Amino acid sequence: MRAVDMSCEVVAGLVVPWLGAPGGEEMSERELDAFEQHLLYCPPCMAYGRNARIALDALRAAGPGAVSRDLRESLAALVRAAAT
Ligand SMILES: [Zn+2]
Helix, strand or coil: CCHHHCCHHHHHHHHHHHHCCCCCCCCCHHHHHHHHHHHHHCHHHHHHHHHHHHHHHHHHHCCCCCCCHHHHHHHHHHHHHHCC
């Protein structure tokens, strides 16, 4: 799959694994390449990826004890739901 062939739907579905969120699937290196290339030329996907990353980074920065595992998983589920 070439980078330009990756659709926005595919990219949206890869945001969670890209961020390493709980429950996400592993990405292959080719997927990662295509995904990051797509973000460079697709502003909506870039914005979506950035927002999802900010949300998850904030949770991580809060520390493992500060946020319950349930809350982290709820957020990951929300990100996944928004991606479909
Ligand atoms: Zn896109």
